[in-house]
Amino acid sequence: MNQMIPESGDIFHLSGPADLKSVDWNNASHRRCVLASVVQGVYVLENDRRLNRAGPKAQALPWWETFRFRLIETIQDSSDHSVFGAVFQLNSKPGNFAINSPKYLIAFRGVMLTSPTLSTDISLSIQSYFGILHNSHRLNSAVGRVQHWVAVAGGAHNVWLAGHSLGSAIALLAAKNMAARLGCHLTAYLFNPPSSSGVLERINKPKLRTGIHMVSTTVKALLIAYSQRHENRKGDYDEFSALADWLPCLFVNPSDHVSSGYIWYFEQRMKMYELGAATATLERLGTQNTIKGLLMSNKWDIESQPQHLLPSAELIINQASSTSFTEAHGIKQWWNPRLPHHSVIHRYN
Structure with missing residues (x-):
C-alpha cells in the first residue's frame, strides 16, 4: 500500500506553480513555467x-490540465x-490562439532513478x-511521432517540443532532424540539455581555457582536412549551415555540469571570432565537430552526431544560487x- 502514496514532487498543488x-x-x-510543468507531467505519467x-x-x-492542455498520446519505450x-x-x-502558443506540444522526460526504466535511461544518456x-x-x-504530428497539425509552426535532460537531447535531435532534412523549424524549449563541452569550463583561468580551445579547434580543422582529402568525406557543413536560422531555447544553470557547457561553447x-579572420575560419570548422566524434568517425567508421553542436540558440541562464x-539540474x-535569469541570443554568422 505504501507504493500507492505519491511522492510530494508528483503532486501539483504541493510542488507545481499552482499560483499561475x-x-x-x-x-x-x-x-x-507552463512548458516545464508539462514536462514534469511526463515524469509523473511514468510514475x-x-x-x-x-x-x-x-x-x-493537473500538470497539464491546469494550463488548458489535454493529453492526446503517450510515447512509450519499446524495450521497457x-x-x-x-x-x-x-x-x-x-482562431483564438495567442501568437506565442502551440497547438500541439510534444514533451519528453529525462532519466528516472527508479526501476524498471533506470538501466535504459542510463544507457541512452551514455549514448547521448x-x-x-x-x-x-x-x-x-x-x-x-514528431513527423506524424507536424503533418497532422498542418505545419511545424503549430508544434512545439519540450524536454528535460535526456528528454532535451531527444527533443533536440528530433528538431535538428526536422530542420536539416525537411526545412521545418520547430519551437523547442530544452531544459538542462546535456552538453559534453563543460569540461574545460571548470578550468579557472580564462586565458588557459581559450588557449586549450584554440588548440582543440586547430586539431579538429586538421582532422576534417584529413578526412576530406583521404576518405572523400564531405563533412557536415551544409547540414550545420542549414540550421543557422533555427533558434532553440536552452535553459541552463551554471552550477549544472550537465548543461553548463553550452555557456562555454x-x-x-x-x-575566437573576435581574435581575427584566421581564428574565425578555424572556429567555423571546429564548431561543427568534436575531436571525439571525428576520431570515432575516422578510425572506427562510426557516425557521430554530438547534439550539443548548434549554430544558433537562445540561452536562458538561471542566476539563482543552487545548493x-x-x-x-532539476526541472523544478x-x-x-x-x-x-538572463537570456542571450547567439546567431551563427
Missing part, C-alpha cells in the same frame, strides 16, 4: 504507470514499456554523451515565475 492561474502566452516567463496509479490516485493530470514522452493539445477556440543517441530506438520513435566561439547538483527551478 492565468497564462499569458506572450510572456516568456509564463511560457517557461502513475509504474505504481499502477489510476483514476483518483493518478497524479499527472516506460512512458518517455507525450503529445498534448492546447484547448482554445478556433558519445554522440550516438541518433541510433537508439527511443529517438527513432520520437522522430516518427558559445562564449568561446565568440572569442546541490540535484537542484541545479524552471517553473518558478520569479526566477532570476
